[in-house]
Amino acid sequence: MKIKELEAQLNQLLSAELIKDYCPNGLQIEGDRAVKKLVTGVTATQALIDKAVSLEADAILVHHGFFWKNESACITGMKRKRIAALLNHGISLFAYHLPLDVHLSLGNNAQLAQVLEIADVETIEHVKPAGVLQKGRFTSPIALSKLAQKVETKLARKPLVESGGEFDVQTIAWCTGGGQSFIEQAVAEGVDAFITGEVSEQTIHVAREMGIHFIAAGHHATERYGVKALGEYLAKEYHLDVEFVDINNPA
Structure with missing residues (x-):
């Protein structure tokens, strides 16, 4: 090609x-x-x-x-x-x-939702570019500790977890990579938890004071899946020889 x-x-x-x-x-x-x-x-x-x-x-x-x-x-x-x-x-x-x-099927956000088995995925349209912040739900409520274990198992990385209170997670918002600044927009959506890749000092205070669970699962770990899916698409559509190479990064 x-x-x-x-x-x-x-x-x-x-x-x-x-x-x-x-x-x-x-x-x-x-x-x-x-x-x-x-x-x-x-x-x-x-x-x-x-x-x-x-x-x-x-x-x-x-x-x-x-x-x-x-x-x-x-x-x-x-x-x-x-x-x-x-x-x-x-x-x-x-x-x-x-x-x-932000791509609605091959994008990092879309692919992370598939990996974590999040249902009823919606784009939060007023946050630009559209698709950078998404929300959805789990089919049944899950304890924060169980969700943290699931994230660690699926992404092969132990996440940083901050509790926003004594409640399980049913609804969730997420932004892969360095999306910690979107936590207040996630709160405005009324979700139980917010997942992103990175954490800033003030993010923890927001989670505690605004009552939302927060998980930082790794910038690299949350963004493996979009480019991998895109490569698989290109291999299928254009018959290219495609190989995904994962260079480990703990951040």
Whole structure:
């Protein structure tokens, strides 16, 4: 598949041009050949790039790519080494940030709901971009301790858990990754619990004082599933050889 053809299909699928983001979405580094072998992963780290080289990949597709807003534009140090490895081996880099968070079937939020078996999923439309914060329910109430165990088992990572009171969890809101700032919007939806990837100091106070259970399950751990699902979609639709590579990250 030609590089620009793959980018066009991804842009259309993820509605990338409609979402204002903190980084460019789409083809970030152009390689020198068509894409047959594609490696997917959460973040375009040196470890992922090195693995793609060893697998003789033509392209890499990630959620966290390069060229973030307010970062230095200079290509030095770690950034130079990463980009040089891609260019020296002719490997293209595709990256989709918010578009991959919010996609209603392949997105990180949608996929996390499937992993945790959350039903009646709804997008909280007034929180932008639409899809970045979602809510749903469990088929029956679950104790916070049992939910924490489920998160740990499913995501293979022990979460940070803060109780908002003595009540079980039936309704829940979530935002994968660094979504802790959405906790007050989750409270406004009247849910019992809020799950995201990260935690800030003030998040704990909000949970305690506003009476909502809070779970920080890991930025990386909550965002494995969107790019993996997207790669599986591309393999099925375009007959690409796709391999998901999970570079462990405890954060």
